[in-house]
Amino acid sequence: xxxxxxxxxxxxxxxxxxxxxxxxxxxxLDTARRAVVLADGERVRYDELVIxxxxxxxxxxxxxGFENVQALRTHADSARLRAAVSSGARLAVxxxxxxxxxxxxxxxxxxxxxxxxxxxxxxxxxxxxxVGARLAALHRAEGTRLHLGAPLERAEGSGRLSALVLADxxxxxxxxxxxxxxxxxxxxxxxxxxxxxxxxxxxxxxGGGHREAAARQGAGxxxxxxxLPPAPPAPPSFWSDQLGMRLHCVGDPAGARxxxxxxxxGFEAVYRRAGVVSAVLLAGRSAADxxxxxxxxxPAPELxxxxx
Amino acid sequence: MTLVPEIDTFACVAHGDCAVxxxxxxxxxxxxxxxxxxxxxVLIEAARACPAGAIVLVDEETGEEVDPG
Numbered sequence: 001x002x003x004x005x006x007x008x009x010x011x012x013x014x015x016x017x018x019x020x021x022x023x024x025x026x027x028x029l030d031t032a033r034r035a036v037v038l039a040d041g042e043r044v045r046y047d048e049l050v051i052x053x054x055x056x057x058x059x060x061x062x063x064x065g066f067e068n069v070q071a072l073r074t075h076a077d078s079a080r081l082r083a084a085v086s087s088g089a090r091l092a093v094x095x096x097x098x099x100x101x102x103x104x105x106x107x108x109x110x111x112x113x114x115x116x117x118x119x120x121x122x123x124x125x126x127x128x129x130x131v132g133a134r135l136a137a138l139h140r141a142e143g144t145r146l147h148l149g150a151p152l153e154r155a156e157g158s159g160r161l162s163a164l165v166l167a168d169x170x171x172x173x174x175x176x177x178x179x180x181x182x183x184x185x186x187x188x189x190x191x192x193x194x195x196x197x198x199x200x201x202x203x204x205x206x207g208g209g210h211r212e213a214a215a216r217q218g219a220g221x222x223x224x225x226x227x228l229p230p231a232p233p234a235p236p237s238f239w240s241d242q243l244g245m246r247l248h249c250v251g252d253p254a255g256a257r258x259x260x261x262x263x264x265x266g267f268e269a270v271y272r273r274a275g276v277v278s279a280v281l282l283a284g285r286s287a288a289d290x291x292x293x294x295x296x297x298x299p300a301p302e303l304x305x306x307x308x
Numbered sequence: 309m310t311l312v313p314e315i316d317t318f319a320c321v322a323h324g325d326c327a328v329x330x331x332x333x334x335x336x337x338x339x340x341x342x343x344x345x346x347x348x349x350v351l352i353e354a355a356r357a358c359p360a361g362a363i364v365l366v367d368e369e370t371g372e373e374v375d376p377g
Contacts (some may be wrong), residue, residue, distance in 0.1 A: 212323075288362035294318070
């Protein structure tokens with residue numbers, strides 16, 4: 001077994017928990033014979049199968065084939081990005097979502113010249129215009145150039161990309177480009193297979209998107225397979241490290257109105273829908289604040305019991 | 309200052325980051341459990357790594373929670 005990333009747990013954890021790690025690439029699912037066919041031809045038989053192959057970056061045709069364009073998904077991707085980003089290097093980030101903004105902040109830390117291009121008119125539209133504007137101001141204060149509402153039109157260069165041209169005609173020269181426009185489920189390898197009750201599909205491959213949801217779903221599938229009662233319901237949650245702080249959102253901010261409180265360490269946004277708090281976004285707040293927000297947004301155990 | 313780690317089992321989602329930073333202190337099954345101890349700086353690093361903010365660091369002398377920052 002290769003003793004290298006990207007294993008999620010220390011290698012001895014797997015042995016301690018009698019989990020066999022079998023490095024390989026799943027290529028096909030044969031539900032009739034209950035087997036996963038690997039790229040090297042090996043067939044792995046199963047009684048119960050959990051598919052948790054995650055997601056893969058969406059790539060833009062306009063950026064295909066350039067040697068200095070990359071996505072950020074794997075450990076190898078991050079090593080490549082680290083090697084490409086240095087003081088004075090011109091980094092362009094296509095996509096102003098969480099990953100794009102994390103890359104921008106990290107690259108500014110090492111002194112790269114960073115430009116983020118986002119097709120939508122604001123950053124992170126799901127978090128509402130108030131938070132989008134606040135984050136944009138903080139990223140600009142860090143020295144990142146933001147182009148919002150500026151879809152990419154084409155790329156210039158041969159072999160190496162030399163510049164990105166936006167729909168409004170803006171031309172952005174770049175030494176390195178990160179594509180961060182989103183992910184799609186890594187489900188192609190079992191497309192067309194007739195899934196049955198011996199197969200559970202969980203995590204990002206179902207179209208989720210954040211690590212916490214994936215972790216909870218995975219644990220839920222394991223509990224169901226073992227005949228254990230389900231864990232108590234929890235509010236959706238995600239986090240992101242950028243701007244020298246941690247952003248943490250608990251609850252569902254979609255369609256809610258945000259009220260911001262800003263202080264020197266960061267800010268807090270409380271989202272209300274019809275007067276009821278639906279989500280809290282904490283930026284640069286304490287662990288105790290986060291735990292309090294999670295309690296505030298969790299269904300009361302009494303209600304869960306009476307509903308069951 | 310001597311810090312004592314506790315796990316808020318309501319907040320813990322068993323991400324496992326603490327056990328990567330400080331395997332001598334944390335083991336992760338359904339939720340994380342404290343199995344050992346370590347110097348304050350290691351505990352602070354582990355608490356910072358926790359995406360759920362589920363590690364509560366208590367100052368042994370005052371009994372107060374210390375935010376890992």
